């Protein structure tokens with residue numbers, strides 16, 4: 001597609017692009033919508049700067065791409081401005097828990113996970129607090145034909161409670177064993193099984209649908225059997241060539257396709273507050289290859 005409205009500036013060979021030429025406060029005209037949609041397909045995640053959006057404007061933008069989700073069931077995030085779909089992702093200056101501080105796709109522990117996430121920066125630390133993204137197709141494409149063929153027969157079991165087990169494993173998090181046990185009880189049974197290799201329906205590309213934290217094991221394998229291969233895949237996702245890193249500014253907005261990228265919120269701004277608003281959007285799910 002030749003863009004006539006937006007300008008797309010790729011951030012790396014595979015992952016992420018900055019978009020300019022459009023004001024997200026106004027309803028998106030059809031051509032702008034189509035070009036933005038194509039940019040997400042091409043780069044997995046896109047970024048806009050200096051948008052000065054209200055929560056209602058962020059929600060209206062997200063709704064252009066599909067039905068937005070409330071997720072009151074398990075979320076540890078609260079809705080803002082009477083808009084239950086606009087969630088606060090906050091880390092206070094003295095918080096030890098960092099939401100999303102590991103490679104993951106949003107809500108992969110549901111049978112139908114979020115398709116898109118739209119994250120807007122409200123308050124930022126003076127430095128740090130960047131978010132990293134890694135492209136699941138770049139990761140898949142980099143594997144040998146032998147490993148690709150092995151993975152195509154597998155599914156992964158994604159477990160909600162693993163978010164806090166990962167925090168426990170970080171010495172800096174300060175999360176107590178009691179917190180961990182509470183979280184295991186609260187989120188017990190929230191899990192889903194997804195193909196490890198699937199096709200993103202709009203780009204047609206194969207993706208490595210794997211999260212180093214939420215994926216507990218390969219379906220039908222024990223966790224001990226799964227861990228060595230999962231450790232290898234974790235290294236593949238984290239390979240710098242597959243990633244981009246976004247430095248947020250006031251009014252920055254990121255929109256990503258959870259079927260195409262994993263993301264990682266860096267926890268390197270101890271003593272400062274960071275407040276983001278997140279909206280998630282439903283859409284067509286990954287297809288078998």
Ligand code: SIN
Pocket residue numbers: 089099100101106117119130131263264265266276278
């Ligand atoms: C998330 O994991 O959805 C939050 C990412 C971030 O705060 O950068």
